[in-house]
Amino acid sequence: MDLLQVTNNNLTQEKDRFQERNTNLTKERDQLTTTWSDGKQHCMDLGGHLVIIDSEEEQVFMAGIQKRGWIGLTDVEGTWKWLDGKLLETGYWNEGEPNNFKGNVHCVEILHSATSLKNWNDNIYLSGLRSGAALEQSFE
Structure with a gap:
């Protein structure tokens, strides 16, 4: 794999972690409402x-x-x-x-x-x- 592909994979994984965190925080907020x-x-x-x-x-x-x-x-x-x-x-x-x-x-x-x-x-x-x-x- 070239450097561009590795960087893309890392960014995709990071984006997925942020989306999961956002989903979890939204659920927590909704439970407090x-x-x-x-x-x-x-x-x-x-x-x-x-x-x-x-x-x-x-x-x-x-x-x-x-x-x-x-x-x-x-x-x-x-x-x-x-x-x-x-x-x-x-x-x-x-x-x-x-x-x-x-x-x-x-x-x-x-x-x-x-x-x-x-x-x-x-x-x-x-x-x-x-x-x-x-x-x-x-x-x-």
Whole structure:
């Protein structure tokens, strides 16, 4: 074999390794992505539920976690309700939120924000988040 053929073979093998790594990383990323419904179910499987933020102290705590994730608040026929059925009394909406983007936004995620307690965003039910969900343990 000449040098050109050896170089071509080496580059082909390297390309194949990169493609396999890309495929593996894509699979890992997809496993970390969760919809609101998936997050809700995962929390239930662990014996809890998506977090219900009903005080400023809880919001301060959640904002300090510095992770993006679903919380237990949904838009039910135009009314924001927690998973326990209580109406939203105090919201910590990010500027411009909730905006019901494209008329199809019914779930809430908490954004990581080092500077503001107002870090809620309404998002699409099936939108995948890479951080998952905020679990609140049930002690009943």
